[in-house]
Amino acid sequence: MSTSIGFIGLGNMGGPMAANLVKAGHRVTGFDLVPAALEAARAAGVSVVATATEAAAGADVVITMLPNGKLVLDVWNAIAAHVKPGAIVIDSSTIDVDSARKAHALFAGRDVLTLDAPVSGGTVGAQAATLTFMVGGDETAFARGEPVLAAMGKRTVHCGGAGAGQAAKICNNMILGISAIGVAEAFVLGEKLGLTHEALYNVASTSSGQCWALTTNCPVPGPVPTSPANRDYKPGFAAALMLKDMKLSQAAALTSGASTPLGAHATQLFDLFDKLGHGNEDFSAIIQFLRGGNEG
Ligand code: NAD
Numbered sequence: 001m002s003t004s005i006g007f008i009g010l011g012n013m014g015g016p017m018a019a020n021l022v023k024a025g026h027r028v029t030g031f032d033l034v035p036a037a038l039e040a041a042r043a044a045g046v047s048v049v050a051t052a053t054e055a056a057a058g059a060d061v062v063i064t065m066l067p068n069g070k071l072v073l074d075v076w077n078a079i080a081a082h083v084k085p086g087a088i089v090i091d092s093s094t095i096d097v098d099s100a101r102k103a104h105a106l107f108a109g110r111d112v113l114t115l116d117a118p119v120s121g122g123t124v125g126a127q128a129a130t131l132t133f134m135v136g137g138d139e140t141a142f143a144r145g146e147p148v149l150a151a152m153g154k155r156t157v158h159c160g161g162a163g164a165g166q167a168a169k170i171c172n173n174m175i176l177g178i179s180a181i182g183v184a185e186a187f188v189l190g191e192k193l194g195l196t197h198e199a200l201y202n203v204a205s206t207s208s209g210q211c212w213a214l215t216t217n218c219p220v221p222g223p224v225p226t227s228p229a230n231r232d233y234k235p236g237f238a239a240a241l242m243l244k245d246m247k248l249s250q251a252a253a254l255t256s257g258a259s260t261p262l263g264a265h266a267t268q269l270f271d272l273f274d275k276l277g278h279g280n281e282d283f284s285a286i287i288q289f290l291r292g293g294n295e296g
Contacts, residue, residue: 002025002027004026004059006057007021007046007063008032008052008062009065009066009093010030010040011067013065013119013123013126014032014037014066014092015040015041015126016123017092017126017152018046018063019044020129020152022044027047029046029055030048031054053082056083061090061145062083063148064090064092065093068095069093069098069100072091072103073103076089076091080106085110086112087113088145088148090116090149091103093118094118094119094169094170094248095118095166096248097163100162101163104136113140114162115165116137117136118165119131120134129152129154133149134157134168135159135164136160136162136164136166138161170248173242174246174263177245177246177249180213180242181286183213183219187200187287188287201218213284217237217282228285229284237282238281239283241283243273246267249263269286273286
C-alpha cells in the first residue's frame with residue numbers, strides 16, 4: 001500500500017533509506033539542511049521541501065535520521081504541531097536513551113504513535129535495504145510501523161517500550177567495541193608469540209573466541225578477504241561512529257547506575273584513537289594503535 005512519508009535527514013543513511021521507500025512505491029517528501037543531500041534525494045524520486053515542518057505536515061508516517069539526540073528533539077519539537085492525527089513518527093537515528101524517551105513523551109496524550117527504531121547494517125545496509133531495526137514503543141505503534149521499516153531492512157526486532165530500541169542498539173555496540181579490542185589484542189599477542197594470523201584465525205574462529213569482530217571484521221588482512229583490513233582500513237564502520245556509540249553506552253551506564261568497566265576502558269581507547277586522527281578509518285584499525293605505533 002502506498003503511504004505518504006515525510007523523511008527528515010537525508011545523509012549517508014537517510015538518503016538511501018528514503019530512496020528505498022520510493023522504490024517500494026511510497027510517496028516520500030524529504031528535507032535536509034544540506035543542498036547536495038536534497039539534490040541526491042530528488043534524483044532518487046523524493047519530493048524535496050524547504051522545511052522539516054513541510055515534510056511532516058499531512059504525512060501518514062514521519063521518519064527522522066539525524067546525527068544526535070539534541071537535533072532529534074529540536075526537529076520533533078518543531079514538527080509536533082504539524083503532525084496530523086493518526087500519524088506515526090519514527091526516529092531511526094542512534095541517540096541517547098533519555099532523549100529518545102523525551103521524544104516519545106512529546107506526543108503523549110495525542111492521537112499520534114511513536115517509535116525509536118535505530119539501525120545496524122551501516123551505509124551498505126541502508127543502500128541494499130538490508131538494515132536491522134531495533135524498535136522501542138508500544139505494540140500498536142510497532143504493528144503500524146513495521147511494514148514501513150520492512151521496505152528499508154530485512155529484520156525488525158521489537159525490543160520493548162519507549163527507548164528500548166536505543167537501549168538495545170548501544171548495548172550491542174558496546175559488546176562490539178569491547179570485542180573488537182579483545183580480538184585485536186589477541187592478534188598482537190599472537191604476533192609476539194610467533195603465531196601466524198592464519199593459525200590464530202583458524203583456531204579462534206572455530207573455538208570459543210569466535211565473534212563478529214573476528215569472523216566478519218577481522219582486524220588483520222588475509223583470513224577474511226572482505227574485512228576492512230584488506231583495503232587499508234577504509235570503513236566499514238568508522239572509528240568516530242564507534243566512539244559516538246561507546247560514549248552513548250557510558251552516558252547510559254552513568255544515568256542507570258550500571259557498572260561497565262570494560263565499556264569505559266574501550267571508550268577511552270577509541271577516544272584516544274580518534275584524537276590521534278584515525279576517526280575516519282574503520283574501527284578495526286585500532287589494532288595498529290595497540291601494536292604500539294601511531295603509524296596506522
Ligand atoms: P550524516 O551526517 O551523513 O547525515 C545526517 C543528516 O542530517 C545530514 O545530511 C544533515 O545535514 C542532516 N541534518 C542535521 N540537522 C538537521 C536538521 N535540523 N534538519 C534536517 N536535516 C538535518 O549521518 P548518517 O551517517 O546518515 O547517520 C545518521 C544517524 O544514523 C546517526 O545517528 C548515526 O549514528 C546513525 N547510524 C549511522 C551508521 C553509519 O554507518 N553511517 C550506522 C548506523 C547508525
